[in-house]
Amino acid sequence: MALFQIFFFVVFSFISPLVQSSTSTEICPVFCGDKLIRFPFRLSNQPDRCGYPRFNLTCKNQTKTILTLPFSGEFIVENIDYLYQSIWINDPDYCIPRRFFKGLNLSGTPFEAQDLESYVFLNCSNGAIPKQLPQVRYISCLSGETFSVIAFPANRLDEYRSLSWTCMNIGKVLVPAWDPNYGMRLRLKEPDCLYCEIGGGNCMFKSDTGLDIRCSGGFRSGIPRSAIFGISFGVGIFLICVLRLVCHLRRKANNIYNDYQHHNLEISGPAVVRPRSATDDAKGLDGPSIEAYPITLLGESRRLPRPSDNTCSICLCEYQANEKLRTIPDCKHYFHAICIDEWLKLNAACPICRNTPQTSTPAA
Known part of the structure; x- marks a missing residue:
């Protein structure tokens, strides 16, 4: 029986972490339009403990979610990716390149720019631009009837040297990952909720005071405790049955061997x-x-x-x-x-x- 006890110990040592109790789901989830706002973000009219400091959002006309950066002004929140800990924001007039020229300052915020790359912006007459150029972005919000503004990566300046002769150079700007229509992406520097979100859990404060966080929910709390005990018991019984079958087959093989050797095997003496x-x-x-x-x-x-x-x-x-x-x-x-x-x-x-x-x- 000692061997069976060892198997039980191994099985329950593996499964017991699943039986740990966990609290229920998220705290303070709310919608602004079609966007779910939850920790670490919160709306400005919610209690402070609903979100992490400096993650305040505003719901404008119950449809638009607004993020205000201290040194760069207001932005529309296009999407919050809780799993990959990033946020897409856009200019209220949907002209994010204009905000680049005004200077994007993320000081004092919990965000940082991702995939920074230097872009060259040119102002060209409509007849001076070929219809299709690889990696060239046409900025419609900065263009007019007789001219177009384009941007391309600065590391490809040699390929587009001819454009710099026929177009006016507006400037070279260091910008994060961006899309002319969808805005730019920023990464959340804090709090560290990545592994919690990957595990299907939800970040929240550990207690009513302080900034320590914990993970609630996820895979462990998604299974009822009764089901976990049932799985544990079933796995243990299965392993015992396998062990008994192995011993039975071993004894059967032993008996066949002994019967075959019976004619020349005797109890040996000293x-x-x-x-x-x-x-x-x-x-x-x-x-x-x-x-x-x-x-x-x-x-x-x-x-x-x-x-x-x-x-x-x-x-x-x-x-x-x-x-x-x-x-x-x-x-x-x-x-x-x-x-x-x-x-x-x-x-x-x-x-x-x-x-x-x-x-x-x-x-x-």
Whole structure:
């Protein structure tokens, strides 16, 4: 039974973390139009503990979510990606490039620009621009009837050198990841909710005071506790059944082997030690040497000299009545005959104590 207890211990050690209690879902979720606002963000009319400091948003006309940056003004929130901890914001007039020229200052905010890249902006007459140029962005909100404003990565300036001769250079600006129509993307520097969101949980404050956060929900709380206990019990029973099947097949193979060998296997008498060569310890034993080790036919009581010798250390199955056991003479350790015979063919050392006994031959 000790082996079964070990299996139970392993199973429940693996599953027990799933049984840990967890609190319920998010705190203070609210919608502004079609956008879900939740921790670390909060609307300005919600309690302070609904969101992390400096993550205040405003819901304008119940449809538009507004983020105000201290040194850059108001922006429309296009999307909040809680999983990847980023936010897409746009100019209220949907002309984000104009905000680049005014200077984007993120000082004092919990946001940072992502994928910063230098862009060159040109003002060209409509006839001076080829219809299609790779990686060139047409800025319609800055263009007019007779001219167009375009932008392209500064590292491709040599490819578009001809444009700089026919177009007026407006300036070179370092900008984050952006789309002329969708706005720009900023990354959340704090709080660290990434792994919580990846696990399907929700960030929230750990207590009513302080800024420490914790993760609520996720995979662990998504399964009812009764179901977790059921899964644990089922896995444990399955492993026990597999273990018993292995032992049953081992005993069956042992019995077949014993029946086949019955005509030439007898209870062995005392063993007489004979000298061994120095090289014998480094290899297995031959058939006659193995057969010289004593055989014991286990009775119904399954009693052995040492109570702890109730399990074969090779196959890990408990001994059963009428099974044949073989003993290593020097150390008196017992094993299933079929198990230890195969072992000794490859290694003369005892599997338990690792001592190498002297080869034995039957007494004359």
